[in-house]
Amino acid sequence: MRLLVVEDEARLGRALKRGLVADGFTVDLAPDGVSGLNAARDGQYDAVLLDVMLPGLSGYEVVKRLRAEDNWVPVMMVSAKDGPYDQADGLDYGADDYLTKPFDYVVLLARLRALLRRQSDPRPPVLTSGDVRLDPATREVTVAGGAVALSPREYELLEFFLRHGDRVVTKIELLDRVWDARGVGYDPNTVEVYVGYLRRKLGPGVIDTVRGAGYRLAR
Amino acid sequence: MRLLVVEDEARLGRALKRGLVADGFTVDLAPDGVSGLNAARDGQYDAVLLDVMLPGLSGYEVVKRLRAEDNWVPVMMVSAKDGPYDQADGLDYGADDYLTKPFDYVVLLARLRALLRRQSDPRPPVLTSGDVRLDPATREVTVAGGAVALSPREYELLEFFLRHGDRVVTKIELLDRVWDARGVGYDPNTVEVYVGYLRRKLGPGVIDTVRGAGYRLAR
DNA sequence: CGGGGCGCTGTGAGTCCGCTGAGAACCTGT
DNA sequence: ACAGGTTCTCAGCGGACTCACAGCGCCCCG
Numbered sequence: 001m002r003l004l005v006v007e008d009e010a011r012l013g014r015a016l017k018r019g020l021v022a023d024g025f026t027v028d029l030a031p032d033g034v035s036g037l038n039a040a041r042d043g044q045y046d047a048v049l050l051d052v053m054l055p056g057l058s059g060y061e062v063v064k065r066l067r068a069e070d071n072w073v074p075v076m077m078v079s080a081k082d083g084p085y086d087q088a089d090g091l092d093y094g095a096d097d098y099l100t101k102p103f104d105y106v107v108l109l110a111r112l113r114a115l116l117r118r119q120s121d122p123r124p125p126v127l128t129s130g131d132v133r134l135d136p137a138t139r140e141v142t143v144a145g146g147a148v149a150l151s152p153r154e155y156e157l158l159e160f161f162l163r164h165g166d167r168v169v170t171k172i173e174l175l176d177r178v179w180d181a182r183g184v185g186y187d188p189n190t191v192e193v194y195v196g197y198l199r200r201k202l203g204p205g206v207i208d209t210v211r212g213a214g215y216r217l218a219r
Numbered sequence: 220m221r222l223l224v225v226e227d228e229a230r231l232g233r234a235l236k237r238g239l240v241a242d243g244f245t246v247d248l249a250p251d252g253v254s255g256l257n258a259a260r261d262g263q264y265d266a267v268l269l270d271v272m273l274p275g276l277s278g279y280e281v282v283k284r285l286r287a288e289d290n291w292v293p294v295m296m297v298s299a300k301d302g303p304y305d306q307a308d309g310l311d312y313g314a315d316d317y318l319t320k321p322f323d324y325v326v327l328l329a330r331l332r333a334l335l336r337r338q339s340d341p342r343p344p345v346l347t348s349g350d351v352r353l354d355p356a357t358r359e360v361t362v363a364g365g366a367v368a369l370s371p372r373e374y375e376l377l378e379f380f381l382r383h384g385d386r387v388v389t390k391i392e393l394l395d396r397v398w399d400a401r402g403v404g405y406d407p408n409t410v411e412v413y414v415g416y417l418r419r420k421l422g423p424g425v426i427d428t429v430r431g432a433g434y435r436l437a438r
Numbered sequence: 439c440g441g442g443g444c445g446c447t448g449t450g451a452g453t454c455c456g457c458t459g460a461g462a463a464c465c466t467g468t
Numbered sequence: 469a470c471a472g473g474t475t476c477t478c479a480g481c482g483g484a485c486t487c488a489c490a491g492c493g494c495c496c497c498g
Contacts, residue, residue, distance in 0.1 A: 189456085189457095192455095192456060192457065192458090193457085193458085195457090196457065196458065211456075212454095
Protein backbone atom coordinates (compact mmCIF):
# COMPACT_ATOMS: atom_id res chain seq x y z
CA MET A 1 0.00 0.00 0.00
CA ARG A 2 1.49 3.25 -1.17
CA LEU A 3 0.48 6.53 0.38
CA LEU A 4 1.14 10.13 -0.46
CA VAL A 5 1.20 12.56 2.44
CA VAL A 6 0.90 16.22 1.48
CA GLU A 7 1.76 18.27 4.52
CA ASP A 8 3.74 21.48 4.86
CA GLU A 9 4.50 21.21 8.56
CA ALA A 10 7.72 19.24 8.35
CA ARG A 11 7.53 17.87 11.90
CA LEU A 12 4.02 16.54 11.52
CA GLY A 13 4.85 15.13 8.11
CA ARG A 14 7.84 13.21 9.40
CA ALA A 15 5.90 11.92 12.37
CA LEU A 16 3.08 10.69 10.14
CA LYS A 17 5.48 9.02 7.79
CA ARG A 18 7.30 7.28 10.65
CA GLY A 19 4.06 5.96 12.05
CA LEU A 20 2.58 4.83 8.76
CA VAL A 21 5.78 3.15 7.64
CA ALA A 22 5.82 1.29 10.94
CA ASP A 23 2.29 0.13 10.11
CA GLY A 24 3.34 -1.32 6.81
CA PHE A 25 2.68 1.48 4.32
CA THR A 26 5.06 2.91 1.78
CA VAL A 27 4.96 6.66 2.23
CA ASP A 28 6.03 9.59 0.09
CA LEU A 29 6.00 13.14 1.40
CA ALA A 30 5.14 16.29 -0.51
CA PRO A 31 5.64 19.66 1.22
CA ASP A 32 3.22 21.81 -0.80
CA GLY A 33 0.18 21.72 -3.04
CA VAL A 34 1.90 21.83 -6.38
CA SER A 35 4.34 19.02 -5.73
CA GLY A 36 1.54 17.05 -4.09
CA LEU A 37 -0.65 17.44 -7.13
CA ASN A 38 2.11 16.35 -9.45
CA ALA A 39 2.95 13.35 -7.30
CA ALA A 40 -0.70 12.32 -7.09
CA ARG A 41 -1.02 12.60 -10.86
CA ASP A 42 1.39 9.71 -11.27
CA GLY A 43 -1.47 7.55 -10.16
CA GLN A 44 0.68 5.13 -8.25
CA TYR A 45 -0.82 5.83 -4.83
CA ASP A 46 -3.54 3.87 -3.08
CA ALA A 47 -4.58 6.91 -1.10
CA VAL A 48 -3.59 10.52 -0.49
CA LEU A 49 -3.52 12.28 2.87
CA LEU A 50 -4.06 15.91 2.06
CA ASP A 51 -3.70 18.91 4.31
CA VAL A 52 -6.07 21.78 3.52
CA MET A 53 -3.80 24.64 4.48
CA LEU A 54 -0.91 24.42 2.10
CA PRO A 55 1.45 27.00 0.64
CA GLY A 56 0.78 27.72 -3.01
CA LEU A 57 -2.12 25.46 -3.84
CA SER A 58 -4.71 24.63 -1.18
CA GLY A 59 -5.87 21.09 -0.52
CA TYR A 60 -9.28 21.98 -1.93
CA GLU A 61 -7.67 23.02 -5.16
CA VAL A 62 -5.57 19.87 -5.35
CA VAL A 63 -8.47 17.46 -5.00
CA LYS A 64 -10.64 19.55 -7.31
CA ARG A 65 -8.03 19.41 -10.03
CA LEU A 66 -7.45 15.70 -9.57
CA ARG A 67 -11.16 14.96 -9.97
CA ALA A 68 -11.37 17.25 -12.97
CA GLU A 69 -8.68 15.10 -14.53
CA ASP A 70 -10.67 11.93 -13.81
CA ASN A 71 -8.23 10.90 -11.12
CA TRP A 72 -10.23 9.04 -8.47
CA VAL A 73 -7.52 8.17 -5.99
CA PRO A 74 -9.03 8.07 -2.47
CA VAL A 75 -8.32 11.35 -0.73
CA MET A 76 -8.51 12.06 2.98
CA MET A 77 -8.49 15.72 3.82
CA VAL A 78 -6.87 16.94 7.02
CA SER A 79 -7.53 20.37 8.40
CA ALA A 80 -7.37 22.52 11.50
CA LYS A 81 -10.76 23.96 10.66
CA ASP A 82 -13.67 22.00 11.97
CA GLY A 83 -16.85 23.83 10.99
CA PRO A 84 -19.50 21.73 9.24
CA TYR A 85 -19.26 23.93 6.13
CA ASP A 86 -15.61 23.10 5.74
CA GLN A 87 -16.40 19.43 5.80
CA ALA A 88 -19.10 19.84 3.21
CA ASP A 89 -16.74 21.87 1.07
CA GLY A 90 -14.07 19.26 1.14
CA LEU A 91 -16.48 16.49 0.28
CA ASP A 92 -18.03 18.54 -2.50
CA TYR A 93 -14.68 18.98 -4.10
CA GLY A 94 -14.32 15.23 -4.20
CA ALA A 95 -12.53 14.23 -1.04
CA ASP A 96 -13.59 10.86 0.34
CA ASP A 97 -13.14 11.55 4.04
CA TYR A 98 -12.35 14.42 6.30
CA LEU A 99 -10.32 14.60 9.48
CA THR A 100 -9.85 17.59 11.77
CA LYS A 101 -6.70 18.53 13.59
CA PRO A 102 -5.74 17.70 16.15
CA PHE A 103 -6.47 14.07 15.48
CA ASP A 104 -5.55 10.86 17.16
CA TYR A 105 -3.16 8.70 15.17
CA VAL A 106 -5.21 5.60 15.91
CA VAL A 107 -8.31 7.31 14.53
CA LEU A 108 -6.43 8.35 11.42
CA LEU A 109 -5.28 4.79 10.89
CA ALA A 110 -8.79 3.37 11.31
CA ARG A 111 -10.37 5.87 8.93
CA LEU A 112 -7.57 5.35 6.45
CA ARG A 113 -8.07 1.60 6.48
CA ALA A 114 -11.82 2.08 6.06
CA LEU A 115 -11.14 4.36 3.14
CA LEU A 116 -8.89 1.84 1.47
CA ARG A 117 -11.40 -0.94 2.11
CA ARG A 118 -14.25 0.90 0.48
CA GLN A 119 -12.03 2.22 -2.24
CA SER A 120 -13.94 0.08 -4.69
CA ASP A 121 -16.85 2.47 -4.45
CA PRO A 122 -15.74 5.71 -6.03
CA ARG A 123 -14.15 3.95 -8.94
CA PRO A 124 -13.76 5.47 -12.34
CA PRO A 125 -15.73 3.68 -15.03
CA VAL A 126 -14.10 0.77 -16.78
CA LEU A 127 -13.15 1.50 -20.34
CA THR A 128 -13.98 -1.04 -23.00
CA SER A 129 -13.80 -1.52 -26.72
CA GLY A 130 -14.67 -4.79 -28.31
CA ASP A 131 -13.27 -7.40 -25.96
CA VAL A 132 -10.55 -5.11 -24.63
CA ARG A 133 -11.14 -3.93 -21.07
CA LEU A 134 -9.09 -1.39 -19.18
CA ASP A 135 -9.71 -0.63 -15.53
CA PRO A 136 -8.17 2.74 -14.61
CA ALA A 137 -8.56 1.95 -10.93
CA THR A 138 -6.36 -1.11 -10.98
CA ARG A 139 -4.51 -0.44 -14.24
CA GLU A 140 -5.50 -3.91 -15.36
CA VAL A 141 -6.02 -4.69 -19.00
CA THR A 142 -7.71 -7.80 -20.31
CA VAL A 143 -8.46 -9.08 -23.78
CA ALA A 144 -11.36 -11.50 -24.02
CA GLY A 145 -10.97 -12.07 -20.28
CA GLY A 146 -7.25 -12.81 -20.37
CA ALA A 147 -4.90 -10.46 -18.57
CA VAL A 148 -2.37 -8.55 -20.63
CA ALA A 149 0.77 -6.92 -19.20
CA LEU A 150 1.47 -3.48 -20.61
CA SER A 151 4.39 -1.19 -20.01
CA PRO A 152 3.52 2.26 -18.64
CA ARG A 153 3.75 3.91 -22.02
CA GLU A 154 1.69 1.24 -23.69
CA TYR A 155 -0.94 1.59 -20.97
CA GLU A 156 -1.16 5.36 -21.34
CA LEU A 157 -1.50 5.04 -25.06
CA LEU A 158 -4.27 2.46 -24.83
CA GLU A 159 -6.10 4.51 -22.24
CA PHE A 160 -5.97 7.55 -24.48
CA PHE A 161 -7.36 5.53 -27.35
CA LEU A 162 -10.18 4.21 -25.19
CA ARG A 163 -11.06 7.67 -23.93
CA HIS A 164 -11.15 9.18 -27.38
CA GLY A 165 -12.53 6.02 -28.81
CA ASP A 166 -14.18 6.31 -32.13
CA ARG A 167 -12.58 9.44 -33.44
CA VAL A 168 -9.39 9.63 -35.42
CA VAL A 169 -6.35 10.64 -33.40
CA THR A 170 -3.28 12.00 -35.14
CA LYS A 171 0.22 10.98 -34.22
CA ILE A 172 1.04 14.56 -33.33
CA GLU A 173 -1.91 14.68 -30.96
CA LEU A 174 -0.74 11.46 -29.33
CA LEU A 175 2.77 12.83 -28.92
CA ASP A 176 1.22 15.91 -27.32
CA ARG A 177 -1.06 14.08 -24.93
CA VAL A 178 0.58 10.74 -24.18
CA TRP A 179 4.20 11.62 -24.52
CA ASP A 180 5.11 15.16 -23.67
CA ALA A 181 2.97 18.25 -23.34
CA ARG A 182 5.53 19.94 -25.53
CA GLY A 183 4.99 17.25 -28.12
CA VAL A 184 8.16 18.30 -29.85
CA GLY A 185 11.39 16.43 -29.87
CA TYR A 186 9.71 13.14 -30.63
CA ASP A 187 9.49 11.32 -33.90
CA PRO A 188 5.98 10.34 -35.05
CA ASN A 189 7.55 6.98 -35.79
CA THR A 190 7.67 6.45 -32.05
CA VAL A 191 3.90 6.31 -32.08
CA GLU A 192 3.97 3.79 -34.91
CA VAL A 193 6.32 1.62 -32.90
CA TYR A 194 4.08 1.69 -29.83
CA VAL A 195 0.94 1.05 -31.82
CA GLY A 196 2.83 -1.94 -33.15
CA TYR A 197 3.56 -3.08 -29.58
CA LEU A 198 -0.08 -2.73 -28.62
CA ARG A 199 -1.27 -4.63 -31.65
CA ARG A 200 1.13 -7.42 -30.84
CA LYS A 201 -0.24 -7.69 -27.30
CA LEU A 202 -3.91 -6.99 -27.93
CA GLY A 203 -4.19 -8.77 -31.23
CA PRO A 204 -5.21 -7.34 -34.56
CA GLY A 205 -8.50 -5.62 -35.14
CA VAL A 206 -8.28 -3.31 -32.15
CA ILE A 207 -6.52 -0.24 -33.53
CA ASP A 208 -7.17 0.75 -37.12
CA THR A 209 -4.75 2.75 -39.20
CA VAL A 210 -6.28 5.67 -41.02
CA ARG A 211 -3.67 6.34 -43.64
CA GLY A 212 -2.66 9.97 -43.87
CA ALA A 213 -4.61 10.89 -40.76
CA GLY A 214 -3.71 8.76 -37.76
CA TYR A 215 -5.32 5.94 -35.80
CA ARG A 216 -8.76 5.00 -34.58
CA LEU A 217 -10.25 2.28 -32.44
CA ALA A 218 -11.83 -0.48 -34.46
CA ARG A 219 -15.51 -0.91 -33.88
CA MET B 220 -28.99 20.28 -18.01
CA ARG B 221 -31.95 17.96 -18.32
CA LEU B 222 -31.85 14.54 -16.72
CA LEU B 223 -34.12 11.51 -16.89
CA VAL B 224 -34.23 9.32 -13.81
CA VAL B 225 -35.71 5.87 -14.35
CA GLU B 226 -36.32 4.37 -10.93
CA ASP B 227 -39.21 2.29 -9.63
CA GLU B 228 -38.58 2.86 -5.95
CA ALA B 229 -40.64 6.01 -5.50
CA ARG B 230 -38.84 7.14 -2.36
CA LEU B 231 -35.37 6.87 -3.88
CA GLY B 232 -36.59 8.51 -7.06
CA ARG B 233 -38.01 11.49 -5.22
CA ALA B 234 -34.88 11.85 -3.12
CA LEU B 235 -32.66 11.79 -6.20
CA LYS B 236 -34.83 14.32 -7.95
CA ARG B 237 -34.78 16.63 -4.94
CA GLY B 238 -30.99 16.50 -4.72
CA LEU B 239 -30.38 16.91 -8.42
CA VAL B 240 -32.81 19.78 -8.75
CA ALA B 241 -31.05 21.48 -5.85
CA ASP B 242 -27.81 21.06 -7.81
CA GLY B 243 -29.25 22.85 -10.81
CA PHE B 244 -30.51 20.04 -12.98
CA THR B 245 -33.92 19.72 -14.55
CA VAL B 246 -35.19 16.25 -13.68
CA ASP B 247 -37.95 14.04 -15.04
CA LEU B 248 -38.92 10.80 -13.36
CA ALA B 249 -40.02 7.58 -15.03
CA PRO B 250 -41.24 4.71 -12.84
CA ASP B 251 -40.64 1.75 -15.15
CA GLY B 252 -38.66 0.56 -18.14
CA VAL B 253 -41.25 1.16 -20.84
CA SER B 254 -42.05 4.75 -19.90
CA GLY B 255 -38.33 5.36 -19.36
CA LEU B 256 -37.54 4.10 -22.84
CA ASN B 257 -40.22 6.25 -24.39
CA ALA B 258 -39.09 9.33 -22.50
CA ALA B 259 -35.46 8.74 -23.47
CA ARG B 260 -36.48 8.38 -27.10
CA ASP B 261 -37.56 12.02 -27.16
CA GLY B 262 -33.87 12.81 -27.20
CA GLN B 263 -34.18 15.89 -25.04
CA TYR B 264 -32.06 14.64 -22.15
CA ASP B 265 -28.40 15.32 -21.50
CA ALA B 266 -28.09 12.10 -19.53
CA VAL B 267 -30.17 9.21 -18.21
CA LEU B 268 -29.91 7.64 -14.77
CA LEU B 269 -31.15 4.11 -15.21
CA ASP B 270 -31.96 1.53 -12.56
CA VAL B 271 -31.28 -2.05 -13.61
CA MET B 272 -34.09 -3.73 -11.69
CA LEU B 273 -37.26 -2.34 -13.20
CA PRO B 274 -40.77 -3.72 -13.60
CA GLY B 275 -41.62 -4.63 -17.17
CA LEU B 276 -38.43 -3.82 -19.07
CA SER B 277 -35.05 -4.12 -17.35
CA GLY B 278 -32.45 -1.37 -17.48
CA TYR B 279 -30.28 -3.63 -19.61
CA GLU B 280 -33.06 -3.90 -22.15
CA VAL B 281 -33.68 -0.17 -22.18
CA VAL B 282 -30.11 0.81 -22.92
CA LYS B 283 -29.76 -1.98 -25.45
CA ARG B 284 -32.79 -0.79 -27.38
CA LEU B 285 -31.71 2.83 -27.24
CA ARG B 286 -28.33 1.95 -28.70
CA ALA B 287 -29.95 -0.20 -31.33
CA GLU B 288 -31.92 2.87 -32.36
CA ASP B 289 -28.72 4.94 -32.63
CA ASN B 290 -29.59 6.90 -29.54
CA TRP B 291 -26.30 7.68 -27.81
CA VAL B 292 -27.54 9.69 -24.87
CA PRO B 293 -25.12 9.21 -21.93
CA VAL B 294 -26.49 6.50 -19.65
CA MET B 295 -25.46 5.78 -16.08
CA MET B 296 -26.70 2.45 -14.79
CA VAL B 297 -27.57 2.02 -11.14
CA SER B 298 -27.93 -1.41 -9.59
CA ALA B 299 -27.94 -3.28 -6.36
CA LYS B 300 -25.89 -6.02 -7.93
CA ASP B 301 -22.20 -5.45 -7.75
CA GLY B 302 -20.51 -8.48 -9.23
CA PRO B 303 -17.90 -7.78 -11.87
CA TYR B 304 -19.99 -9.61 -14.46
CA ASP B 305 -22.91 -7.30 -13.93
CA GLN B 306 -20.71 -4.30 -14.56
CA ALA B 307 -19.33 -5.85 -17.70
CA ASP B 308 -22.86 -6.63 -18.84
CA GLY B 309 -24.09 -3.11 -18.33
CA LEU B 310 -21.11 -1.61 -20.12
CA ASP B 311 -21.40 -4.15 -22.89
CA TYR B 312 -24.98 -3.17 -23.52
CA GLY B 313 -23.87 0.38 -24.04
CA ALA B 314 -24.09 2.08 -20.66
CA ASP B 315 -21.40 4.73 -20.13
CA ASP B 316 -20.93 4.33 -16.42
CA TYR B 317 -22.06 2.04 -13.67
CA LEU B 318 -22.90 2.73 -10.05
CA THR B 319 -23.76 0.18 -7.37
CA LYS B 320 -26.34 0.64 -4.63
CA PRO B 321 -26.00 1.83 -2.03
CA PHE B 322 -24.14 4.81 -3.41
CA ASP B 323 -23.09 8.09 -1.96
CA TYR B 324 -24.89 11.07 -3.46
CA VAL B 325 -21.62 12.99 -3.73
CA VAL B 326 -20.13 10.15 -5.71
CA LEU B 327 -23.15 10.01 -7.99
CA LEU B 328 -22.87 13.72 -8.65
CA ALA B 329 -19.17 13.58 -9.37
CA ARG B 330 -19.53 10.66 -11.76
CA LEU B 331 -22.52 12.28 -13.43
CA ARG B 332 -20.60 15.48 -13.98
CA ALA B 333 -17.64 13.50 -15.34
CA LEU B 334 -20.02 11.73 -17.71
CA LEU B 335 -21.51 14.99 -18.96
CA ARG B 336 -18.09 16.52 -19.29
CA ARG B 337 -16.86 13.61 -21.30
CA GLN B 338 -19.88 13.69 -23.51
CA SER B 339 -19.72 17.39 -24.22
CA ASP B 340 -16.49 16.68 -26.05
CA PRO B 341 -17.28 18.95 -28.98
CA ARG B 342 -17.63 16.98 -32.18
CA PRO B 343 -17.63 18.40 -35.64
CA PRO B 344 -20.97 17.86 -37.35
CA VAL B 345 -21.43 15.07 -39.85
CA LEU B 346 -21.56 16.18 -43.48
CA THR B 347 -24.11 14.64 -45.81
CA SER B 348 -25.34 14.93 -49.34
CA GLY B 349 -27.92 12.54 -50.70
CA ASP B 350 -26.98 9.21 -49.21
CA VAL B 351 -23.32 10.11 -48.86
CA ARG B 352 -22.20 10.59 -45.27
CA LEU B 353 -18.84 11.89 -44.10
CA ASP B 354 -17.92 12.07 -40.42
CA PRO B 355 -14.95 14.39 -39.86
CA ALA B 356 -14.41 12.99 -36.37
CA THR B 357 -13.93 9.40 -37.44
CA ARG B 358 -13.05 10.10 -41.06
CA GLU B 359 -15.59 7.51 -42.05
CA VAL B 360 -17.45 7.74 -45.32
CA THR B 361 -20.56 5.74 -46.11
CA VAL B 362 -22.84 5.55 -49.13
CA ALA B 363 -26.35 4.38 -48.39
CA GLY B 364 -25.00 2.94 -45.12
CA GLY B 365 -22.13 1.02 -46.68
CA ALA B 366 -18.60 1.97 -45.70
CA VAL B 367 -16.31 3.28 -48.40
CA ALA B 368 -12.52 3.45 -48.12
CA LEU B 369 -11.00 6.64 -49.47
CA SER B 370 -7.38 7.63 -49.87
CA PRO B 371 -6.32 10.81 -48.07
CA ARG B 372 -6.56 12.95 -51.19
CA GLU B 373 -9.93 11.52 -52.13
CA TYR B 374 -11.19 12.18 -48.63
CA GLU B 375 -10.02 15.80 -48.64
CA LEU B 376 -11.63 16.36 -52.00
CA LEU B 377 -14.96 14.90 -50.93
CA GLU B 378 -14.92 16.90 -47.72
CA PHE B 379 -14.34 20.08 -49.70
CA PHE B 380 -17.24 19.25 -51.97
CA LEU B 381 -19.52 18.58 -49.03
CA ARG B 382 -18.54 21.88 -47.45
CA HIS B 383 -18.92 23.92 -50.62
CA GLY B 384 -21.05 21.61 -52.69
CA ASP B 385 -24.07 23.76 -53.22
CA ARG B 386 -22.18 26.00 -55.60
CA VAL B 387 -19.98 25.35 -58.60
CA VAL B 388 -16.33 24.80 -57.69
CA THR B 389 -13.63 25.36 -60.32
CA LYS B 390 -10.69 23.04 -60.78
CA ILE B 391 -8.28 25.87 -60.08
CA GLU B 392 -10.05 26.52 -56.78
CA LEU B 393 -9.79 22.85 -55.89
CA LEU B 394 -6.09 22.82 -56.70
CA ASP B 395 -5.74 25.85 -54.45
CA ARG B 396 -7.65 24.46 -51.52
CA VAL B 397 -7.33 20.70 -51.62
CA TRP B 398 -3.96 20.33 -53.20
CA ASP B 399 -1.45 23.03 -52.51
CA ALA B 400 -2.07 26.48 -51.12
CA ARG B 401 0.05 27.75 -53.99
CA GLY B 402 -2.12 25.87 -56.42
CA VAL B 403 0.58 26.07 -59.03
CA GLY B 404 2.56 23.21 -60.42
CA TYR B 405 -0.45 20.97 -60.78
CA ASP B 406 -2.38 20.01 -63.86
CA PRO B 407 -6.15 20.62 -63.73
CA ASN B 408 -6.40 17.13 -65.17
CA THR B 409 -5.33 15.88 -61.75
CA VAL B 410 -8.67 17.08 -60.42
CA GLU B 411 -10.48 15.26 -63.20
CA VAL B 412 -8.62 12.11 -62.29
CA TYR B 413 -9.61 12.33 -58.63
CA VAL B 414 -13.20 13.21 -59.38
CA GLY B 415 -13.16 10.05 -61.48
CA TYR B 416 -11.86 8.05 -58.50
CA LEU B 417 -14.61 9.45 -56.28
CA ARG B 418 -17.34 8.71 -58.79
CA ARG B 419 -16.08 5.15 -59.08
CA LYS B 420 -16.25 4.69 -55.30
CA LEU B 421 -19.36 6.69 -54.49
CA GLY B 422 -21.37 5.78 -57.55
CA PRO B 423 -22.73 8.12 -60.21
CA GLY B 424 -25.07 10.95 -59.42
CA VAL B 425 -23.02 12.41 -56.60
CA ILE B 426 -20.75 14.91 -58.34
CA ASP B 427 -22.06 16.73 -61.39
CA THR B 428 -19.83 18.14 -64.09
CA VAL B 429 -20.54 21.72 -65.08
CA ARG B 430 -18.87 21.89 -68.40
CA GLY B 431 -16.56 24.86 -68.78
CA ALA B 432 -16.93 25.86 -65.15
CA GLY B 433 -16.10 23.03 -62.77
CA TYR B 434 -18.02 20.66 -60.51
CA ARG B 435 -20.95 20.73 -58.15
CA LEU B 436 -22.63 18.29 -55.82
CA ALA B 437 -25.75 16.70 -57.23
CA ARG B 438 -28.78 17.32 -55.06
C1' DC C 439 -22.92 16.72 -90.13
C1' DG C 440 -18.14 17.72 -89.05
C1' DG C 441 -14.68 19.70 -86.07
C1' DG C 442 -12.61 21.42 -82.01
C1' DG C 443 -12.24 21.47 -77.33
C1' DC C 444 -13.25 19.75 -72.94
C1' DG C 445 -13.50 16.11 -69.84
C1' DC C 446 -12.73 11.01 -68.79
C1' DT C 447 -9.86 7.04 -68.04
C1' DG C 448 -6.14 3.27 -68.34
C1' DT C 449 -1.30 2.84 -67.62
C1' DG C 450 2.79 3.32 -65.29
C1' DA C 451 6.64 5.43 -62.68
C1' DG C 452 8.15 7.75 -58.79
C1' DT C 453 7.20 9.00 -54.12
C1' DC C 454 5.41 8.72 -49.63
C1' DC C 455 3.69 6.44 -45.62
C1' DG C 456 3.42 3.18 -42.18
C1' DC C 457 5.34 -1.24 -40.28
C1' DT C 458 9.03 -3.86 -38.43
C1' DG C 459 13.46 -5.77 -36.58
C1' DA C 460 17.58 -4.45 -34.44
C1' DG C 461 19.93 -2.13 -31.19
C1' DA C 462 21.58 1.79 -28.12
C1' DA C 463 20.58 4.38 -23.94
C1' DC C 464 18.36 4.48 -19.74
C1' DC C 465 16.02 3.03 -15.52
C1' DT C 466 15.03 -0.15 -11.74
C1' DG C 467 15.28 -3.57 -8.60
C1' DT C 468 18.34 -7.38 -6.96
C1' DA D 469 27.54 -4.47 -10.87
C1' DC D 470 24.18 -6.95 -13.30
C1' DA D 471 19.87 -8.55 -15.46
C1' DG D 472 15.64 -7.46 -17.22
C1' DG D 473 12.52 -4.34 -18.88
C1' DT D 474 11.43 -0.02 -21.14
C1' DT D 475 11.89 3.79 -24.20
C1' DC D 476 13.15 5.59 -28.34
C1' DT D 477 15.96 5.96 -32.81
C1' DC D 478 17.27 4.24 -37.12
C1' DA D 479 17.16 2.04 -41.55
C1' DG D 480 14.96 -0.84 -44.84
C1' DC D 481 10.94 -2.85 -46.95
C1' DG D 482 6.52 -3.26 -49.14
C1' DG D 483 2.46 -1.48 -50.46
C1' DA D 484 -0.52 2.45 -51.13
C1' DC D 485 -0.90 6.66 -53.13
C1' DT D 486 -0.15 10.51 -56.27
C1' DC D 487 0.18 12.37 -60.48
C1' DA D 488 1.60 12.88 -65.44
C1' DC D 489 0.72 11.33 -69.86
C1' DA D 490 -1.75 10.13 -73.81
C1' DG D 491 -5.57 8.46 -76.24
C1' DC D 492 -10.47 8.37 -76.54
C1' DG D 493 -15.29 9.83 -76.23
C1' DC D 494 -18.62 13.17 -75.97
C1' DC D 495 -20.68 17.72 -76.01
C1' DC D 496 -21.51 21.90 -78.27
C1' DC D 497 -20.55 24.80 -81.74
C1' DG D 498 -20.85 26.20 -86.45
